Amino acid sequence: MPTAVATRSAESDRLVAPAFDVVDRPDREGILDCVHCGLCLPSCPTYLTTGLEMASPRGRIHLMRAVDEGQAGISADFVKHLDQCLGCLACQTACPSGVPYAHLLEGARAQIERRYERPAGDRRWRRVILSLFPHPDRLRWLLGALSWYHRLGLSGIVRNTGLLALLSPRLAQMEALLPEAPSATARRPLPEVTPAVGQRLGRVGFLTGCVQRFVLPDLNRATARVLAAAGYEVVAPPGQGCCGALHLHSGDLEAGRALARRTIQAFERAQVDLVAVNAAGCGAAMKEYAHLLRDDAEWRSRAEAFSSRTRDVSQILAGVSWRQELKPVPMTVTYHEACHLGSEAGGPS
Numbered sequence: 422m423p424t425a426v427a428t429r430s431a432e433s434d435r436l437v438a439p440a441f442d443v444v445d446r447p448d449r450e451g452i453l454d455c456v457h458c459g460l461c462l463p464s465c466p467t468y469l470t471t472g473l474e475m476a477s478p479r480g481r482i483h484l485m486r487a488v489d490e491g492q493a494g495i496s497a498d499f500v501k502h503l504d505q506c507l508g509c510l511a512c513q514t515a516c517p518s519g520v521p522y523a524h525l526l527e528g529a530r531a532q533i534e535r536r537y538e539r540p541a542g543d544r545r546w547r548r549v550i551l552s553l554f555p556h557p558d559r560l561r562w563l564l565g566a567l568s569w570y571h572r573l574g575l576s577g578i579v580r581n582t583g584l585l586a587l588l589s590p591r592l593a594q595m596e597a598l599l600p601e602a603p604s605a606t607a608r609r610p611l612p613e614v615t616p617a618v619g620q621r622l623g624r625v626g627f628l629t630g631c632v633q634r635f636v637l638p639d640l641n642r643a644t645a646r647v648l649a650a651a652g653y654e655v656v657a658p659p660g661q662g663c664c665g666a667l668h669l670h671s672g673d674l675e676a677g678r679a680l681a682r683r684t685i686q687a688f689e690r691a692q693v694d695l696v697a698v699n700a701a702g703c704g705a706a707m708k709e710y711a712h713l714l715r716d717d718a719e720w721r722s723r724a725e726a727f728s729s730r731t732r733d734v735s736q737i738l739a740g741v742s743w744r745q746e747l748k749p750v751p752m753t754v755t756y757h758e759a760c761h762l763g764s765e766a767g768g769p770s
């Protein structure tokens with residue numbers, strides 16, 4: 422719930438919180454680094470789609486500056502334009518002035534999360550998502566139910582009747598995106614240790630992810646298998662859960678910090694040389710733990726050590742000198758370059 426006094430704006434009759442407060446404020450110097458050159462605009466998907474200045478990185482930074490300087494409040498329009506940012510960070514990579522857009526966005530969203538009262542429906546959805554996805558036990562239960570939902574043909578009935586769309590268009594949209602639930606056998610946990618094949622290059626801790634381990638379990642198995650074939654002993658530390666990316670991207674920095682500390686601790690116990698991750702958004706968040714915990718005297722150096730060891734699995738594999746002969750795979754493949762992996766935040770560390 423918002424902690425600051427909110428007032429109604431005369432024009433829009435919507436709740437408006439006053440200028441940024443000091444807690445997790447977007448860095449003023451970072452805002453002022455933007456020289457409005459517009460070189461980032463051609464990289465921004467929301468600007469290219471809408472053509473609106475306020476849907477561009479430059480426009481969003483301009484909005485942040487207005488709120489930071491007290492010329493505007495945290496209004497519904499401000500929230501809309503910040504919500505619509507995909508967080509892809511293509512603008513940060515394109516910016517010649519080194520504007521730390523990722524940190525500015527994180528700070529602005531933290532201010533919104535703490536101080537702006539969203540409509541009741543939005544609050545409910547956010548609560549549902551944040552109380553479900555980062556919790557593996559709850560997701561396991563949901564996936565079990567989802568598996569029966571598909572097996573009994575209920576999804577076909579729901580879609581054909583259109584009933585759900587009448588009750589809740591948002592729920593109907595989400596239902597249409599539901600993946601087929603993998604079988605219980607496919608969802609069994611990875612072994613805690615997968616031995617290296619041949620001479621051991623090192624010990625890699627693997628983030629199994631809160632969603633990934635249940636929705637794409639084959640991907641996790643393949644990742645562990647390939648890392649082992651490359652010569653790494655792969656450890657899936659028990660006690661790891663959500664890395665906190667979902668909370669961090671939605672502005673709940675305190676919850677994100679708690680999950681970051683838990684993740685760091687789980688991998689410290691496993692005593693690994695590197696931390697491998699195959700979900701780019703999670704990897705980008707984990708590489709930012711050092712920034713996230715920079716003001717925490719107890720955790721700062723632990724977070725720095727953790728972030729400096731974190732790699733996307735493709736970064737680890739790119740550095741491997743394969744000892745055994747690799748065979749061609751007669752397939753056409755498409756490589757999805759995840760935006761968080763292509764941007765500075767997710768790239769090589």
Ligand code: SF4
Nearest residue numbers: 455456458459461516
């Ligand atoms: S964010 Fe960077 S590239 Fe974009 S307008 Fe500002 S200075 Fe220019």
Ligand code: SF4
Nearest residue numbers: 465506507509510512
């Ligand atoms: S993060 Fe992506 S969507 Fe957001 S302003 Fe930058 S380029 Fe645009």
